[in-house]
Amino acid sequence: DVKVTQSSRYLVKRTGEKVFLECVQDMDHENMFWYRQDPGLGLRLIYFSYDVKMKEKGDIPEGYSVSREKKERFSLILESASTNQTSMYLCASSSGTGYSPLHFGNGTRLTVT
Amino acid sequence: RKEVEQDPGPFNVPEGATVAFNCTYSNSASQSFFWYRQDCRKEPKLLMSVYSSGNEDGRFTAQLNRASQYISLLIRDSKLSDSATYLCVVNLGYSTLTFGKGTMLLVSP
Numbered sequence: 775d776v777k778v779t780q781s782s783r784y785l786v787k788r789t790g791e792k793v794f795l796e797c798v799q800d801m802d803h804e805n806m807f808w809y810r811q812d813p814g815l816g817l818r819l820i821y822f823s824y825d826v827k828m829k830e831k832g833d834i835p836e837g838y839s840v841s842r843e844k845k846e847r848f849s850l851i852l853e854s855a856s857t858n859q860t861s862m863y864l865c866a867s868s869s870g871t872g873y874s875p876l877h878f879g880n881g882t883r884l885t886v887t
Numbered sequence: 888r889k890e891v892e893q894d895p896g897p898f899n900v901p902e903g904a905t906v907a908f909n910c911t912y913s914n915s916a917s918q919s920f921f922w923y924r925q926d927c928r929k930e931p932k933l934l935m936s937v938y939s940s941g942n943e944d945g946r947f948t949a950q951l952n953r954a955s956q957y958i959s960l961l962i963r964d965s966k967l968s969d970s971a972t973y974l975c976v977v978n979l980g981y982s983t984l985t986f987g988k989g990t991m992l993l994v995s996p
Contacts, residue, residue, distance in 0.1 A: 814988075816989065875919075875933045875976075881929070881930045
């Protein structure tokens with residue numbers, strides 16, 4: 775079974791803080807993704823990565839950056855957290871074909887106060 | 888037109904009922920299709936892939952109609968544990984996935 779692990783289940787941060795969300799997968803997947811999910815808006819793609827040190831912007835990259843230094847790890851960085859970044863953040867991975875399903879981590883519920 | 892559309896529901900059904908969800912997609916170049924299940928405050932989990940010929944997994948049947956650009960999910964003999972939100976996902980290839988906003992199912996005793 776694919777295992778995607780997110781470092782924190784719940785996180786509370788203050789406005790202006792730099793926030794790191796970590797994600798690790800154990801299936802040697804090439805592709806990794808960061809989504810946020812908000813009521814009524816569904817899942818929205820923030821960033822994704824096809825390979826180590828590669829990154830692509832998704833639909834809502836503003837206010838975020840990512841890092842992929844190792845194949846198994848994909849980090850999401852909120853440079854200066856704001857209250858409108860309060861959300862559920864979901865990391866996912868998939869194998870390299872591009873037609874494969876995503877496997878999600880169990881999510882990080884971030885609250886910015 | 889939204890890329891992937893689902894009836895948000897909720898669908899309220901009694902145990903043992905058969906329920907069907909539809910999902911329409913706008914991009915005819917879509918390559919692969921999936922249904923995910925998401926429990927409240929949990930992550931989405933892959934329920935099943937959807938193949939052109941249709942496929943079945945126990946009580947769950949998925950169908951794809953490329954000509955009309957929709958996919959469906961049929962759940963037979965509903966259980967209380969089937970209560971969840973069901974997400975339709977369409978993949979254009981190169982990991983370009985689009986999620987529907989989900990259909991909520993509530994199964995009651």
